[in-house]
Amino acid sequence: MATTATITVSSDIASSALSLSKSKVIKKAGTDTDYAMTTGLTRITTTATANVVILNSGDTAGNFGATAAGGDVITKGKVYITNINARGDGSEWVHVLLGTVEIGRLYGGDFMFIPWDGGAGNDLELTPSAATSTTVEYCVFYE
Amino acid sequence: MATTATISIASSGILSNPISISKTMTMYKHNTTATSVDQLNYHRLELPLGAPTNYDLIPESAELNANPANYVYICNASTNDTQYVTISINSEVIGSLYGGDWMIFPWADTHTDTESATDQTGADSSIEAQAFGAEQVVEYALFHSGETLLTAGDS
Numbered sequence: 001m002a003t004t005a006t007i008t009v010s011s012d013i014a015s016s017a018l019s020l021s022k023s024k025v026i027k028k029a030g031t032d033t034d035y036a037m038t039t040g041l042t043r044i045t046t047t048a049t050a051n052v053v054i055l056n057s058g059d060t061a062g063n064f065g066a067t068a069a070g071g072d073v074i075t076k077g078k079v080y081i082t083n084i085n086a087r088g089d090g091s092e093w094v095h096v097l098l099g100t101v102e103i104g105r106l107y108g109g110d111f112m113f114i115p116w117d118g119g120a121g122n123d124l125e126l127t128p129s130a131a132t133s134t135t136v137e138y139c140v141f142y143e
Numbered sequence: 144m145a146t147t148a149t150i151s152i153a154s155s156g157i158l159s160n161p162i163s164i165s166k167t168m169t170m171y172k173h174n175t176t177a178t179s180v181d182q183l184n185y186h187r188l189e190l191p192l193g194a195p196t197n198y199d200l201i202p203e204s205a206e207l208n209a210n211p212a213n214y215v216y217i218c219n220a221s222t223n224d225t226q227y228v229t230i231s232i233n234s235e236v237i238g239s240l241y242g243g244d245w246m247i248f249p250w251a252d253t254h255t256d257t258e259s260a261t262d263q264t265g266a267d268s269s270i271e272a273q274a275f276g277a278e279q280v281v282e283y284a285l286f287h288s289g290e291t292l293l294t295a296g297d298s
Contacts, residue, residue, distance in 0.1 A: 009147070
């Protein structure tokens with residue numbers, strides 16, 4: 001049971017090309033133990049411009065984007081999110097928030113991969129910038 | 144001029160069927176169809192242990208705020224599975240990077256700055272880091288469209 005995450009970044013911004021590459025077998029926090037739980041690759045579509053909870057650390061009822069009461073509360077994991085929408089003219093995006101704090105914007109075609117510690121006030125939430133249909137995929141490996 | 148990032152995630156043995164994810168993105172400027180970001184910073188440093196608290200790993204700035212399509216890569220280049228670095232923004236911990244862990248994410252730098260260049264105590268959207276367990280080597284890259292440079296005070 002192992003999960004490997006690999007990133008490669010290539011850039012010709014500078015006069016010499018930059019190439020980053022890193023691969024890691026991701027583990028539970030502070031251990032050499034593989035993750036045993038995952039959401040799998042999940043796809044959601046919304047026309048809401050209100051916050052959608054992707055990861056519930058306990059502040060919001062629901063789980064994995066659902067708004068119904070109940071569901072698991074997750075602590076710690078690795079999170080992959082991608083905005084499936086087309087980029088268009090770059091004027092629409094999905095805000096990614098940690099509770100009320102915005103991390104960044106996923107424009108159409110963008111992705112992110114982060115460790116997530118959870119805890120009070122740290123629900124991982126998405127807010128589409130426009131009411132046009134927004135499709136997002138995510139996959140979480142968690143403890 | 145282009146900067147691309149490709150991620151692949153391969154997982155077997157958790158679900159009854161393996162997970163295989165692959166995605167490539169090009170880092171474009173805000174409000175453009177296909178104009179790539181054109182500036183970058185790439186650093187390696189040794190993050191001291193603990194005190195006093197978080198360090199500004201990537202300071203916010205008005206220029207970064209004005210062009211919110213910034214992309215950040217951070218890697219804990221240490222190898223110890225039990226030692227880690229927390230990555231925070233505006234006092235909220237995003238997550239912990241243990242030895243060998245990496246992350247990549249968009250950074251909008253959206254919060255109002257209340258600090259000055261010589262006083263880092265205010266709330267802002269700087270990317271902050273703190274080492275736990277031991278001092279650790281961190282590498283990070285910022286791909287962006289412009290940052291505010293400090294005016295020299297000794298001219």
